[in-house]
Amino acid sequence: MSDFPRWKYALVAIVLVLGIVYALPNAFLPVPAVQITANRNGTVDQALEQKVSDALKQQNIATTGVEIKGDHLLASFVNADVQRAGADVIKAALGDDFTVAFNLKSTVPGWLTAIGAKPMPLGLDLQGGVHFLMQVDQNDVIDKQETRYADDIRSLLREKNIRYESVTRNAVRGQGVSIVLKSAEDRTAATNAIAAEYPDLTLQDGLATGDRFVLNAVVRPDKLRELSLNTIRQNLGTLRNRINALGVSEPIIQQQGDSRIVVELAGVQDTAEAKKLIGATATLEYRAGYGTPQQAIDAVRSGIIPPDARLYKNREGQPYLLSKNVIVTGDQLADASSSFDQTSGTPAVSVTLNAAGAKKMLDFTTGNVGKPMGVVYVERVVDTKIVDGKEVRTPKITEEVINYATIQGVFGKNFQTTGLRSPKEASELALLLKGGSLAAPVDIIEEQVIGASLGQENIQKGFRAVMIGLALVLLAAAIYYKLFGLVADIALFFNLVILVAVMSAVGVTLTMPGVAGIVLTLGMAIDANVLICERIREELRNGSTPHAAIRAGYDKAWATILDANVTHLIAALALTTMGSGPIKGFGVTLLIGILTSMFTSVTVTHAITALIHGHRKLKTLSV
Amino acid sequence: MEIFNHNSNINFLGMRKFSVGIALLLILASIGLIVGKGLNYGLDFTGGVALVVDYQQPVVTTDVQAALDKAGIEHSLVASLGGTREVSIRFQPTAAMKDEAGKVNLDKVAAVTTAALQATRADAVVKSRNYVSSQVGDELRSDGIVAAIVVVLGIGVYLGIRFEWRFAVAAILTEFHDALITVGVFALVQREFDLTVLASVLAVIGYSINDKVVVFDRVRELFRSSRKAEPEEILNRSINNTLSRTIITALFTAITMAALYFIGGPVVHGFAITMLIGILVGTLSSIFVASPILLWLGVSKQDLMPKTKENPELARRP
Numbered sequence: 055m056s057d058f059p060r061w062k063y064a065l066v067a068i069v070l071v072l073g074i075v076y077a078l079p080n081a082f083l084p085v086p087a088v089q090i091t092a093n094r095n096g097t098v099d100q101a102l103e104q105k106v107s108d109a110l111k112q113q114n115i116a117t118t119g120v121e122i123k124g125d126h127l128l129a130s131f132v133n134a135d136v137q138r139a140g141a142d143v144i145k146a147a148l149g150d151d152f153t154v155a156f157n158l159k160s161t162v163p164g165w166l167t168a169i170g171a172k173p174m175p176l177g178l179d180l181q182g183g184v185h186f187l188m189q190v191d192q193n194d195v196i197d198k199q200e201t202r203y204a205d206d207i208r209s210l211l212r213e214k215n216i217r218y219e220s221v222t223r224n225a226v227r228g229q230g231v232s233i234v235l236k237s238a239e240d241r242t243a244a245t246n247a248i249a250a251e252y253p254d255l256t257l258q259d260g261l262a263t264g265d266r267f268v269l270n271a272v273v274r275p276d277k278l279r280e281l282s283l284n285t286i287r288q289n290l291g292t293l294r295n296r297i298n299a300l301g302v303s304e305p306i307i308q309q310q311g312d313s314r315i316v317v318e319l320a321g322v323q324d325t326a327e328a329k330k331l332i333g334a335t336a337t338l339e340y341r342a343g344y345g346t347p348q349q350a351i352d353a354v355r356s357g358i359i360p361p362d363a364r365l366y367k368n369r370e371g372q373p374y375l376l377s378k379n380v381i382v383t384g385d386q387l388a389d390a391s392s393s394f395d396q397t398s399g400t401p402a403v404s405v406t407l408n409a410a411g412a413k414k415m416l417d418f419t420t421g422n423v424g425k426p427m428g429v430v431y432v433e434r435v436v437d438t439k440i441v442d443g444k445e446v447r448t449p450k451i452t453e454e455v456i457n458y459a460t461i462q463g464v465f466g467k468n469f470q471t472t473g474l475r476s477p478k479e480a481s482e483l484a485l486l487l488k489g490g491s492l493a494a495p496v497d498i499i500e501e502q503v504i505g506a507s508l509g510q511e512n513i514q515k516g517f518r519a520v521m522i523g524l525a526l527v528l529l530a531a532a533i534y535y536k537l538f539g540l541v542a543d544i545a546l547f548f549n550l551v552i553l554v555a556v557m558s559a560v561g562v563t564l565t566m567p568g569v570a571g572i573v574l575t576l577g578m579a580i581d582a583n584v585l586i587c588e589r590i591r592e593e594l595r596n597g598s599t600p601h602a603a604i605r606a607g608y609d610k611a612w613a614t615i616l617d618a619n620v621t622h623l624i625a626a627l628a629l630t631t632m633g634s635g636p637i638k639g640f641g642v643t644l645l646i647g648i649l650t651s652m653f654t655s656v657t658v659t660h661a662i663t664a665l666i667h668g669h670r671k672l673k674t675l676s677v
Numbered sequence: 678m679e680i681f682n683h684n685s686n687i688n689f690l691g692m693r694k695f696s697v698g699i700a701l702l703l704i705l706a707s708i709g710l711i712v713g714k715g716l717n718y719g720l721d722f723t724g725g726v727a728l729v730v731d732y733q734q735p736v737v738t739t740d741v742q743a744a745l746d747k748a749g750i751e752h753s754l755v756a757s758l759g760g761t762r763e764v765s766i767r768f769q770p771t772a773a774m775k776d777e778a779g780k781v782n783l784d785k786v787a788a789v790t791t792a793a794l795q796a797t798r799a800d801a802v803v804k805s806r807n808y809v810s811s812q813v814g815d816e817l818r819s820d821g822i823v824a825a826i827v828v829v830l831g832i833g834v835y836l837g838i839r840f841e842w843r844f845a846v847a848a849i850l851t852e853f854h855d856a857l858i859t860v861g862v863f864a865l866v867q868r869e870f871d872l873t874v875l876a877s878v879l880a881v882i883g884y885s886i887n888d889k890v891v892v893f894d895r896v897r898e899l900f901r902s903s904r905k906a907e908p909e910e911i912l913n914r915s916i917n918n919t920l921s922r923t924i925i926t927a928l929f930t931a932i933t934m935a936a937l938y939f940i941g942g943p944v945v946h947g948f949a950i951t952m953l954i955g956i957l958v959g960t961l962s963s964i965f966v967a968s969p970i971l972l973w974l975g976v977s978k979q980d981l982m983p984k985t986k987e988n989p990e991l992a993r994r995p
Contacts, residue, residue: 179944187813499810501783508729508805512944519941523933530929534680566944567873570937574880574952577933578887581926585891588922591679614894617839618887624831625883628824629876637876644880 058664066661069653070548076555079162079173085118086137087130087159088144096151098127109147115140119159130159134506156321174558175304176320177565177639180513182506183320186329188496190289190313192282196227199273199281202388202408203255204231207248207271209409214247216240219266230272232260241267282313284488289315289496291485315496321506329498338384338487342377342418343426343458350375366430368455376428376455381418386411390487392480395472401480402472405487409467416466423464429457431486456486516569523573524550527580535587537676541662542583542655549579549647549654556646567640575647581618582655585611590677600672608660615656623648681921689916690909693969700854700966707861714864719871720767722818724811726774726786727767733800735761741794748793756869758943763804765943766790770808781808821875825856828879832886836893841980844893847970848886851962855885859955874947881955884930888923888963895919896971897981906978912968920964927960 090106092098099122106129107120115136120129129144131137137156145154162173178185200223208221211233219234233248235241245257248269254277260268286309293315297305306318344363350373353359363375389406407415433452459471474480527546531539553575557564590607598606626648629641667675689696720727730741738755741764745753753768774786787803794801829849836845859881863870895915900906931953938949 498780500808500813501781502807503783503805505804512942515940515942516945519937519945522940523936526932526936527929530932534925566941567876567948570873570877570941570945570948573933573937573941574930577930578884578926580929581887584922584926584929588919588925592918610898614891617894618890621832621835621886621890622883624835625828625879625886628828628831629879631824631827637872640873640876640880644883 058660058668062657063661063665066658069552070658073548073552073555075166075169076171076559077551079160079166079171080554080558082161082163082173084158084160084173085130085132086134087128087157088137088141089155089157090127090129090144090148091125091153091155092151096148098122098125102127102148102152105147106144109143110140113139113143115143128157128159170559172558172561174554174562174564176509176513177563177568178318178320178502178504178509179566180509180516180564181320182504182509183318184322185319185500185502185504186317186498187310187500188289188315188317189499190282190285190315190496192285192313193227195281195285196273196278199278200224200227200231203252203271203273205409206252206388207231207233209412210247210251211244214243216244216247218244224270228272228278230255230270233269233271235267235269236265238262238267241269244269286313286315288485288488293317314499337432338387339380339430339432340382340415341380341428341430342422343428344375344377347374366428366453366455368458374428374455374458376430381427382407382411382414384487386414387487390484392477392484393470394477395470398472400472401474401477402470403474403480403484403487404468404470406468407466412467415469416464419461419464419466423461426458426460428455428459429487430454431456457483512566516566520550520569520572520576524576527576531580531583535583535677537666538583538587538590538659538663541659541666542580542587544662545583545654545658546576546579548658549651550576552650552654553643553647556650557643560646562642562646563639565639567637568643571640571643571647575644575651578622579647579651579655582611582615582651583659585614585618586656586659587677590675594675594677600667600675603675604663604667608656612656615652619648619652679921681924685917685920686913687917687920688913689964690913690968690972692965693972696965697969700962703858703861704854707857707864710861710864711857714867716860716864716870717867718814719869719874720807720809721872722814722870724809724814725767725769726781726783727765727807727809728787728790729758729804729806730764730766730790730794731802731804732762732764732798734798736764736798736801737761738764740797741766744794744797745790748789748796750790750793754869763943783808817872817875821872821879824879825882828882829853832882836890840893840897841976843971843974843976843980844896846974847967848889848893850970851889851967852882852886854962854966855955855958856882858958859951862954863951868950869947871947873945874951877948877951877955880952881959884952884955885959885962888926888959889967891922892916892919892963892967893971896968896976900976900978900981901983903978908972908976912972912976916964916968923960923963927956931956 090098090102096102103120103122106127107117110117110120110129116132117140118130118132120127122128129140131140141154141156148154160167160173162171166172204221204223208218211218211221217236217240219236221231221233224230224232233244235244241259241262245259248255248271249257252271254274255271256274258270258272260270262268290307290309294305294307297307297317297319304320306316308316310316341364344360349360350365353363353365353375354373359365360375362378364378366374366376368374386408387405388408388411389404391404393402393404394400395402431454433454457471459473462472471483474483524546528543531542531546533539535542550572553572557568562568586607589611590603593603593606594600623645626641626644630638630645631641738757741755742753745755745766745768750768750771753766755767756765757763758765770781770786771789773789774781776782776785783806786808787806791801791803829852832852833845833849836848856878859878860870863874868874892915895918896912899911899915899918903911934949934952934956937945938953941949
């Protein structure tokens with residue numbers, strides 16, 4: 055009698071089970087914890103675990119567990135107050151070799167994690183933290199490029215013995231460089247020379263009056279676009295490194311649009327520390343190598359450093375001796391990109407210097423082939439402290455050798471650093487080089503601090519709103535449509551479960567607008583059932599038998615439900631394109647909600663209805 | 678249980694001149710309000726600084742405003758956030774809130790404001806702070822307008838394909854009506870119009886189109902199944918047949934939005950209120966506005982019959 059196919063029952067059952075399983079992790083609330091990661095000199099091991107446990111025990115701070123998770127140690131606590139006290143104790147006990155940060159420890163059982171089920175990440179408005187939106191100064195990128203090309207063209211013309219009157223940047227930014235030459239022949243010669251050397255420039259003849267022949271050189275738009283994209287990527291990279299040093303767990307550092315970067319640090323309340331890192335400036339220094347690697351190791355051991363040299367370390371802590379004299383600095387570096395060495399095929403980084411840097415490099419390499427040269431990455435962070443009511447600014451400088459190689463030949467403007475182990479290492483080095491040179495200044499254009507208590511409050515209110523909204527709709531549907539209303543209620547409940555499951559599995563960050571989206575979805579999901587129930591009532595009134603009414607009700611309502619939902623889907627889709635952040639969260643929630651509700655309101659209710667009425671002779675329907 | 682008489686046969690189309698006249702008046706009034714009075718744009722659009730301040734004892738917004746004025750923080754907007762102990766304050770940052778480089782420093786903002794407020798009330802605590810530069814707002818506004826246009830066009834194209842162009846035009850015109858009146862109400866009561874509200878205006882468009890499509894679907898079905906198809910009668914029957922569903926769905930959705938408004942806290946107030954206004958406007962326009970437009974556009978049975986492929990052989994025969 056039932057016209058509902060078996061495979062659909064199976065589908066409904068499977069989806070419901072999967073929905074419950076993948077929604078389940080959200081029921082396990084994470085507990086406050088302190089995360090301990092090792093810096094250069096520390097290691098995370100059993101001894102550290104013991105040390106942390108002992109320190110906490112000594113101060114009578116109760117922990118619910120100290121355990122090693124991958125490369126870090128997690129100590130969990132009952133509540134946020136104990137967590138704060140615990141963090142202070144741990145910091146005092148461990149010193150500078152470890153970074154101590156607040157974190158949350160998941161309490162999701164292992165078997166759920168093993169199948170990839172995870173809770174929804176919470177947005178800043180639900181857990182407190184700081185949010186920055188930063189704008190990369192693209193004008194600065196253009197300024198630097200145009201100034202550099204002006205310098206380079208000047209020296210190129212000199213080198214080729216082409217007489218010119220002036221080479222200047224045009225007053226309007228983005229209008230390129232204007233070159234004034236003395237004759238038409240010179241202009242042709244200059245055009246050819248520049249075109250051969252700088253394919254990224256578009257050349258166009260300007261006015262020719264008397265003995266002034268103008269030639270305009272404009273940087274190609276696609277080159278500029280590439281440059282600004284690189285600037286963003288560089289800034290993202292450097293920010294990521296710096297924020298990792300801050301020890302914030304799971305920071306969000308994302309590109310937004312063409313020139314923006316979003317940084318979200320959950321759990322952080324103090325923007326000063328974060329801003330200090332974001333505002334740090336970096337530069338590069340090319341220095342001549344000094345002595346042999348053994349000498350550097352000896353210098354570390356004995357503490358005696360040769361008078362002309364300085365001792366540096368690389369990220370792994372390996373020591374290097376480099377000359378005190380700097381050959382080229384970061385601001386003289388025009389470009390760096392990862393590539394492959396033409397002869398050996400190994401990963402390499404191609405570096406381009408500006409005219410001034412090229413000359414210095416040429417002078418240096420002429421006399422130093424076969425000798426080593428190192429690149430030092432210098433980062434300067436200004437620390438502001440209030441001492442006796444006055445602001446005291448102390449710069450903190452970190453220096454790190456990022457590359458150390460032997461000079462293979464004489465070079466100036468363009469050269470390659472080869473012998474890198476992998477393409478990844480090459481692109482990292484290129485990013486670091488650029489990070490120390492071109493990086494455009496970033497402006498903070500949006501800043502938000504959300505208190506931790508506000509986050510807690512929002513979670514409670516949001517949860518209650520969802521539950522009460524759900525309860526009211528369930529009640530209304532049951533009263534108005536009786537048995538069919540109850541069936542719709544079961545489906546609506548599963549709609550919430552599956553919606554949460556999909557959002558968790560996809561990894562949608564839950565925010566307050568997202569919660570609003572969930573509540574709206576619950577209200578609108580019932581629409582499909584209203585359509586079906588009204589249709590069934592209509593069919594019954596027109597004299598259909600109960601079974602025929604159910605069949606016709608579902609059949610006829612389906613076309614309407616599809617049209618209505620597709621149009622609604624178009625609206626939700628447009629919402630997801632609006633910016634990032636909260637509105638997107640709302641749009642994504644709505645989008646997923648429409649899709650899940652189509653399944654639960656139609657297929658799930660049909661399955662339940664078929665189960666209830668399928669094999670019975672019916673005289674009436676409770677609808 | 679049934680609230681509506683299933684045999685209802687109200688002549689909605691009969692009052693079309695009246696109902697559409699009112700709709701036009703409301704649209705004109707909304708445009709007048711939006712242009713004349715303007716919208717009270719929120720921080721997302723205007724840029725500036727916004728703070729949430731908590732008091733231990735109840736506080737009146739005018740007192741907060743007075744305290745700020747006294748401290749030289751002018752043109753501040755103070756609103757209570759559901760309750761008497763929490764207020765939101767919005768203003769353009771003063772010189773004392775900027776650092777040496779002329780950039781807004783939120784720590785200074787919080788310090789200056791706290792000092793200003795605590796001068797009169799010692800129990801004021803800044804709970805959260807937020808800064809948005811005005812340039813972000815300009816982009817958001819244009820993004821929002823683009824999104825709204827994409828929604829309207831996308832829906833129009835879909836309806837054009839699934840139904841017929843007259844349905845698409847009727848739907849789009851009614852969407853404009855719904856969106857404009859919803860925004861118009863915001864201009865009238867000068868409620869803060871922020872990013873969340875803009876998003877919910879788009880959600881209103883989504884809800885309302887859902888409503889229209891259900892009626893249109895019935896129109897198509899009745900045109901196809903009736904032998905004698907007087908457009909006015911068909912449209913009237915369609916509205917009446919779907920009336921129960923239109924109102925029940927509106928009620929159910931409104932229930933959830935009311936729950937959100939009363940329980941969800943200040944963050945979602947704007948959202949819930951916009952949806953409630955939109956549900957009301959959208960429901961009324963589904964019943965009174967969309968179908969008259971369809972009638973005036975000259976919808977007929979022929980346009981809706983499934984297209985039968987013309988046989989060139991038959992056409993050539995005499």
